[in-house]
Amino acid sequence: MHFLKLILRNTLRHKLRTGLTVLGLVVAILAFGLLRTVVDAWYAGAEGASSTRLVTRNSISLVFPLPINYQERIRRISGVTGISHASWFGGVYVTEKNFFPQFAIDPKTYFELYPEYLIPPGDMKAFRTDRKGCVIGRKLATTYGFKVGDTIPLRGTIYPGAWSFTVRAIYDGAEAGTDTSQFFFHWDYLNETMKKAAARRTDWVGVYVIQIADPDRAAEISTEVDAMFRNSLAETLTETEKAFQLGFVSMTEAIVVAIRIVSFVVIFIILAVMANTMAMTARERISEYATLKALGFGPRFLTGLIYGESIVISLAGGLIGIALTFPVADRFSKQMGTLFPVFGVSLDTVYMQIAAATAVGLAAAALPATRVARVSIVEGLRSIG
Amino acid sequence: MDALSPIVEIRHLTKSYRRGGQVVPVLTNISFDIRTGEFIALMGPSGSGKSTLLNLIAGIDKPDSGSLRVNGTDIATLSERELADWRAANVGFIFQFYNLMPVLTAFENIELPLLLTRLPRTQRRERVELALSMVGLTDRMEHYPSELSGGQQQRVAIARAFITDPVLLVADEPTGDLDRASADDILAMLGRLNSEMGKTIIMVTHDPHAARSAHLIRHLDKGELDVTLEH
Ligand SMILES: Nc1ncnc2c1ncn2[C@@H]1O[C@H](COP(=O)(O)OP(=O)(O)O)[C@@H](O)[C@H]1O
Ligand SMILES: [Mg+2]
Numbered sequence: 001m002h003f004l005k006l007i008l009r010n011t012l013r014h015k016l017r018t019g020l021t022v023l024g025l026v027v028a029i030l031a032f033g034l035l036r037t038v039v040d041a042w043y044a045g046a047e048g049a050s051s052t053r054l055v056t057r058n059s060i061s062l063v064f065p066l067p068i069n070y071q072e073r074i075r076r077i078s079g080v081t082g083i084s085h086a087s088w089f090g091g092v093y094v095t096e097k098n099f100f101p102q103f104a105i106d107p108k109t110y111f112e113l114y115p116e117y118l119i120p121p122g123d124m125k126a127f128r129t130d131r132k133g134c135v136i137g138r139k140l141a142t143t144y145g146f147k148v149g150d151t152i153p154l155r156g157t158i159y160p161g162a163w164s165f166t167v168r169a170i171y172d173g174a175e176a177g178t179d180t181s182q183f184f185f186h187w188d189y190l191n192e193t194m195k196k197a198a199a200r201r202t203d204w205v206g207v208y209v210i211q212i213a214d215p216d217r218a219a220e221i222s223t224e225v226d227a228m229f230r231n232s233l234a235e236t237l238t239e240t241e242k243a244f245q246l247g248f249v250s251m252t253e254a255i256v257v258a259i260r261i262v263s264f265v266v267i268f269i270i271l272a273v274m275a276n277t278m279a280m281t282a283r284e285r286i287s288e289y290a291t292l293k294a295l296g297f298g299p300r301f302l303t304g305l306i307y308g309e310s311i312v313i314s315l316a317g318g319l320i321g322i323a324l325t326f327p328v329a330d331r332f333s334k335q336m337g338t339l340f341p342v343f344g345v346s347l348d349t350v351y352m353q354i355a356a357a358t359a360v361g362l363a364a365a366a367l368p369a370t371r372v373a374r375v376s377i378v379e380g381l382r383s384i385g
Numbered sequence: 386m387d388a389l390s391p392i393v394e395i396r397h398l399t400k401s402y403r404r405g406g407q408v409v410p411v412l413t414n415i416s417f418d419i420r421t422g423e424f425i426a427l428m429g430p431s432g433s434g435k436s437t438l439l440n441l442i443a444g445i446d447k448p449d450s451g452s453l454r455v456n457g458t459d460i461a462t463l464s465e466r467e468l469a470d471w472r473a474a475n476v477g478f479i480f481q482f483y484n485l486m487p488v489l490t491a492f493e494n495i496e497l498p499l500l501l502t503r504l505p506r507t508q509r510r511e512r513v514e515l516a517l518s519m520v521g522l523t524d525r526m527e528h529y530p531s532e533l534s535g536g537q538q539q540r541v542a543i544a545r546a547f548i549t550d551p552v553l554l555v556a557d558e559p560t561g562d563l564d565r566a567s568a569d570d571i572l573a574m575l576g577r578l579n580s581e582m583g584k585t586i587i588m589v590t591h592d593p594h595a596a597r598s599a600h601l602i603r604h605l606d607k608g609e610l611d612v613t614l615e616h
Contacts, residue, residue: 002489002493005489006489009489013487013488287484288487291480291484292486293445294445295472295478295497295501295545296469296470296473298469376446377440378440378445381484
């Protein structure tokens with residue numbers, strides 16, 4: 001068809017100009033995709049949260065613990081089908097740069113609440129029977145090359161001293177969004193060690209994780225839990241796991257907002273570049289468009305040519321940009337190690353990239369297309385030379 | 386339409402341009418006819434309004450007042466859209482600088498106006514091939530305009546102008562950018578289109594040599610048609 005032929009040949013007319021514009025689009029769409037993936041990674045913890053899990057923490061602040069004896073009292077509340085606990089350890093592996101979260105947990109109950117952590121039954125048994133054993137996530141294992149049987153030394157910060165754990169199991173995530181950068185070990189081991197060192201700091205846990213049968217009752221049960229401990233030594237604050245995770249994100253909200261803004265600024269800049277290219281192109285060819293008009297071609301044909309060319313360029317850049325997003329995100333993820341537990345290009349991001357590229361193509365063509373549609377034939381022909 | 390009735394009937398045609406808030410009259414109260422099958426040359430000094438008059442007759446510009454009947458239609462009253470369809474069916478254009486699409490081959494350039502018709506692909510091809518042979522460019526049909534000489538480009542443009550078999554051909558300085566030999570070649574071709582195919586041709590030129598190819602020369606000066614030379 002002549003229409004498409006004209007569009008494609010026009011696109012290739014100024015190879016350098018088109019090439020540079022496409023290159024700009026590639027970089028912009030790639031940057032856009034990466035920035036959105038970073039934002040996604042930020043929210044990944046909350047996204048992976050279950051609606052049937054509640055988290056109970058000390059109402060003053062997360063840094064204050066809760067007594068272990070709360071566990072049995074919470075368990076008796078109706079609607080609660082399971083309970084476990086986790087305590088932030090905050091150890092350092094070799095250097096501070098090697099960040100990954102470590103939790104002291106109850107090996108008997110914790111993993112029942114987290115079916116998305118897939119552990120071979122044999123390894124699970126090995127972990128439970130080794131007081132100084134640990135379970136680590138797949139991403140953590142690959143980042144540092146840990147294998148089952150390896151010893152991992154950690155320098156305690158909150159719990160001072162040199163600690164060391166043997167890897168007994170590696171868990172995989174049931175879904176792509178499952179955080180597999182974590183490190184779990186026996187709370188009993190932590191507690192007993194502390195008994196010897198600082199008796200005052202024993203029988204405390206960081207947070208309780210509560211399993212409920214009916215997600216619709218989350219608010220009700222949370223209120224009940226918190227009411228139970230009102231006016232006691234440590235008052236509690238219970239919320240859904242998602243709200244709890246979002247609480248972390250909100251601390252860094254400003255950064256996320258900034259990244260979001262930058263991602264759109266990048267698109268806006270490329271739009272300006274692209275609009276300039278299209279305006280220049282249309283201006284140069286004004287006498288050709290006037291000739292087509294004289295021959296009887298309507299404004300729709302002409303605007304179609306301009307929109308078509310703009311879309312071809314923007315989608316070419318967009319698609320290459322999208323294709324590059326995956327390997328670049330992958331590299332980025334490897335560089336970042338366990339800093340972003342989940343770092344993957346989501347389908348939504350790809351859709352956003354396609355939408356951004358299309359929008360740039362359409363918007364860049366809008367002005368020149370209107371101009372060409374409106375210009376009088378006589379004026380267009382006069383601009384010949 | 387028989388040979389005696391006028392194909393162009395112009396009555397009290399007036400056209401002016403606005404330039405920097407000032408109204409510049411170009412054509413004032415022009416009335417004249419062009420008979421079907423005529424080959425007329427419009428002459429006159431530069432800026433006398435030759436192109437303006439031609440553009441009005443060809444339906445790519447609008448008069449301020451007056452009536453403009455071309456091939457039975459008062460084109461001054463047509464809308465932009467109607468005018469476009471009217472041009473596609475009735476007028477073939479030949480420009481001084483050929484105005485070919487640089488990204489299309491000679492073949493494709495000639496085929497272009499046929500895309501606005503319902504002609505199927507195979508018939509389009511046949512017609513274009515015939516037109517190519519008539520202008521002697523069969524061996525150049527895959528060439529792009531940049532690969533053709535000025536004279537060859539103008540021949541492609543002529544083929545493009547008559548491919549839809551319009552009644553009227555308008556040519557604005559068709560030889561203005563060509564050397565003598567190529568110009569003669571183009572003028573001979575226009576002469577044949579007139580004598581053998583009966584096309585009415587209106588040609589703007591300021592070259593007396595070119596004008597001699599026409600049957601009739603009309604002079605335009607200061608917006609008014611003057612002397613009529615017939616030969
Ligand atoms: N679009 C326009 N805007 C303003 N002035 C114009 C325009 N077109 C033509 N003119 C003026 O009208 C006059 C006649 O122009 P034109 O018809 O091109 O003359 P010719 O073809 O005889 O040289 C000139 O003075 C020219 O400057
Ligand atoms: Mg002129």
